[in-house]
Amino acid sequence: MAKLAIKGGTPVRSKKDLFPAYNSIGEEEKAAALRVIGKGELSGFLGSWGKAFLGGAEVKAFEEAWAKKFGVKYAVSMNSAANALIASVGALGIEPGDEVIVTPFSMCISATAPLFYGAVPIFADIEPEYFCLDPKSVEERITPRTKAILVVDIFGGAHDSSAVNAIAKKHNLKVLADSAQCPGAMDGKKFVGTLSDIGIYSLNVHKNINTGEGAVAVTDNEELATRLRMIRNHAEATVSGSGVENISNLIGFNSRLTELNAALANEQLKKMDGLNAARRKNVAYLRERTQDMRGFRPAKERAGTESVFHHMPFLYDEAVVGIPRDTFVQAIQAELPETRMREGFGPLIYGGYINAHMYPVFQKKIAFGTKGYPFVSPLYSGNPDYSKGICPVAERLYDREFIGTEMMRPGMAEKDLDDVITAFHKVYENRAELP
Numbered sequence: 218m219a220k221l222a223i224k225g226g227t228p229v230r231s232k233k234d235l236f237p238a239y240n241s242i243g244e245e246e247k248a249a250a251l252r253v254i255g256k257g258e259l260s261g262f263l264g265s266w267g268k269a270f271l272g273g274a275e276v277k278a279f280e281e282a283w284a285k286k287f288g289v290k291y292a293v294s295m296n297s298a299a300n301a302l303i304a305s306v307g308a309l310g311i312e313p314g315d316e317v318i319v320t321p322f323s324m325c326i327s328a329t330a331p332l333f334y335g336a337v338p339i340f341a342d343i344e345p346e347y348f349c350l351d352p353k354s355v356e357e358r359i360t361p362r363t364k365a366i367l368v369v370d371i372f373g374g375a376h377d378s379s380a381v382n383a384i385a386k387k388h389n390l391k392v393l394a395d396s397a398q399c400p401g402a403m404d405g406k407k408f409v410g411t412l413s414d415i416g417i418y419s420l421n422v423h424k425n426i427n428t429g430e431g432a433v434a435v436t437d438n439e440e441l442a443t444r445l446r447m448i449r450n451h452a453e454a455t456v457s458g459s460g461v462e463n464i465s466n467l468i469g470f471n472s473r474l475t476e477l478n479a480a481l482a483n484e485q486l487k488k489m490d491g492l493n494a495a496r497r498k499n500v501a502y503l504r505e506r507t508q509d510m511r512g513f514r515p516a517k518e519r520a521g522t523e524s525v526f527h528h529m530p531f532l533y534d535e536a537v538v539g540i541p542r543d544t545f546v547q548a549i550q551a552e553l554p555e556t557r558m559r560e561g562f563g564p565l566i567y568g569g570y571i572n573a574h575m576y577p578v579f580q581k582k583i584a585f586g587t588k589g590y591p592f593v594s595p596l597y598s599g600n601p602d603y604s605k606g607i608c609p610v611a612e613r614l615y616d617r618e619f620i621g622t623e624m625m626r627p628g629m630a631e632k633d634l635d636d637v638i639t640a641f642h643k644v645y646e647n648r649a650e651l652p
């Protein structure tokens with residue numbers, strides 16, 4: 218029996234033999250960057266209504282290319298998906314006293330974005346196989362105050378758009394899709410992120426395609442596009458002269474993308490399909506070879522959709538495997554090295570993910586100032602419950618059942634993936650050595 222590395226045995230792969238980096242930045246980006254620097258104009262934006270309100274040539278070209286690729290009328294670039302989400306909440310007319318249904322199983326901003334316009338996030342539970350908002354739970358959380366549903370297409374996979382959109386239609390709600398993790402994923406014949414009132418994508422350094430920091434919001438609604446552009450670029454100053462009459466929520470930020478980032482993003486967009494296909498290929502390879510362990514298996518992909526696997530999700534059943542999930546994950550980490558360009562992050566496998574309702578902002582109900590706004594406000598008549606237990610599926614996934622990995626990103630060759638597979642099997646087969 219092979220001794221586990223966590224018990225002092227030899228690891229499957231030496232800690233010094235790092236996994237290859239995922240680096241999608243190459244000659245094309247270098248040429249694009251030099252072109253922009255050669256021109257000298259690193260941003261074409263001006264914070265007032267007029268010719269430069271929509272940014273410079275690179276920003277416009279990138280937005281046009283994105284809209285065309287995704288089959289939407291409007292693509293509005295921003296400097297982060299967090300800012301794109303906040304701008305979207307504003308554009309949708311969400312206001313103090315409103316509630317927005319959100320998911321706990323995502324990055325914090327997917328849950329906190331409504332707060333910036335004085336609205337209160339209400340957590341619904343998620344689906345145990347796909348980790349997106351569970352339409353049944355969403356419907357249960359609707360009150361007369363509900364204004365919108367903020368869905369997340371987590372790990373690169375699509376949420377249940379037909380069920381969520383049907384609920385939204387029935388209750389007259391807006392839908393905002395946080396598709397930060399999945400540019401290029403498909404939901405039927407449409408791109409994930411394009412089936413809601415607004416969808417947003419992140420282009421930060423950790424995502425499938427990146428420009429360091431950056432994002433795009435998409436919509437088919439002209440008024441929403443205008444409002445997004447205003448909030449992106451000092452709305453209070455840009456409404457003058459624009460002819461826009463509804464100025465509610467139109468106090469702006471500066472969420473503008475630079476010319477340099479837009480030029481890089483445009484090159485990344487051209488590479489998107491190829492990079493996502495490489496990811497899917499690696500996931501298929503891993504999936505095929507990790508299906509024979511009872512109690513530890515790859516999560517399914519929703520029928521009729523195509524994930525781009527920002528992360529690869531697994532499900533773990535402690536009762537079947539016989540040891541706690543975190544022990545299992547630590548034992549796998551001991552068998553494998555870190556990944557280049559992610560040194561210091563540890564081997565790229567983890568247990569858990571996020572339960573956003575447990576963050577202090579919700580537990581203490583302190584967001585803006587010290588008096589409880591917007592949870593406590595004359596404009597708000599609800600009393601949201603953020604206690605542990607409100608999202609049992611998200612909580613048990615976080616506590617015991619979810620395992621995610623990024624050791625399937627492009628750059629991982631078959632021999633690298635084989636090491637990952639060997640480590641999974643070695644730990645699984647020798648788990649009796651563990652407490």
Ligand SMILES: *Cc1c(COP(=O)(O)O)cnc(C)c1O
Pocket residue numbers: 296297298299300323324326327369395397398419420421431432
């Ligand atoms: C990365 C991410 C964001 C935020 O993206 P930034 O561009 O870094 O602001 C939002 N939501 C989800 C689900 C993400 O993964």
